[in-house]
Amino acid sequence: MGLGCLSKSAVAVLKTDDKLKDAKIVFVVGGPGSGKGTQCEKIVAKYGYTHLSSGDLLRAEVASGSERGKQLQAIMQKGELVPLDTVLDMIKEAMIAKADVSKGYLIDGYPREVKQGEEFEKKIGAPALLLYVDAKAETMVKRLMKRGETSGRADDNEETIKKRLDLYYKATEPVIAYYEKRGIVRKINSELPVDEVFAIVEKAIDELK
Ligand SMILES: Nc1ncnc2c1ncn2[C@H]1C[C@H](O)[C@@H](COP(=O)(O)OP(=O)(O)O)O1
Numbered sequence: 001m002g003l004g005c006l007s008k009s010a011v012a013v014l015k016t017d018d019k020l021k022d023a024k025i026v027f028v029v030g031g032p033g034s035g036k037g038t039q040c041e042k043i044v045a046k047y048g049y050t051h052l053s054s055g056d057l058l059r060a061e062v063a064s065g066s067e068r069g070k071q072l073q074a075i076m077q078k079g080e081l082v083p084l085d086t087v088l089d090m091i092k093e094a095m096i097a098k099a100d101v102s103k104g105y106l107i108d109g110y111p112r113e114v115k116q117g118e119e120f121e122k123k124i125g126a127p128a129l130l131l132y133v134d135a136k137a138e139t140m141v142k143r144l145m146k147r148g149e150t151s152g153r154a155d156d157n158e159e160t161i162k163k164r165l166d167l168y169y170k171a172t173e174p175v176i177a178y179y180e181k182r183g184i185v186r187k188i189n190s191e192l193p194v195d196e197v198f199a200i201v202e203k204a205i206d207e208l209k
């Protein structure tokens with residue numbers, strides 16, 4: 001059957017969804033400051049994946065000065081979670097934009113809670129792997145305080161860091177348990193030096209081929 005009976009916009013939606021049909025999707029989950037961004041950068045360099053940090057996408061929206069950006073800024077400054085649909089739409093748009101050149105997708109900092117994972121799978125697709133970037137709370141705080149000296153991020157301050165950590169343990173750890181059951185979680189010891197962490201990461205990615 002052709003697509004002649006559908007409206008132009010309906011056809012456009014079908015085609016963009018199709019673009020992500022066979023996409024290799026990796027969720028990168030871990031506390032703030034655990035080293036997700038650092039490892040993702042190295043995966044991009046070696047494997048040609050596209051790195052999508054939900055936080056970076058949101059911060060770009062804030063930087064654009066749009067009305068939506070202003071609302072987002074207020075939420076993020078308090079260390080709270082941004083509405084699900086907003087984040088998901090932004091991730092999907094960014095994925096489709098890279099579909100023709102990307103070897104796979106690193107979804108960094110998402111899902112933050114189980115519901116976000118479910119919605120992602122409904123709207124986009126299932127992850128092949130979840131990289132669980134694991135570091136001690138003490139280590140994360142130390143790294144974030146240091147990052148805060150130069151990052152210019154409004155949320156890299158002691159009070160917000162504490163809130164983000166609390167929220168991580170409460171909302172995001174259940175995400176890991178949820179995907180454990182599906183057998184796709186690889187736990188990465190991120191207390192080690194960056195290159196040693198990456199050696200573990202490489203093994204997990206190589207298994208995907
Ligand atoms: N394995 C490691 N050892 C030491 N420092 C690390 C590290 N991984 C990351 N860092 C540093 C780099 C950053 O300044 C800070 C937070 O790292 P990040 O990659 O920005 O974390 P995340 O993206 O998970 O918030 O810690």
Ligand SMILES: [Mg+2]
Pocket residue numbers: 036037053055109
């Ligand atoms: Mg990050």
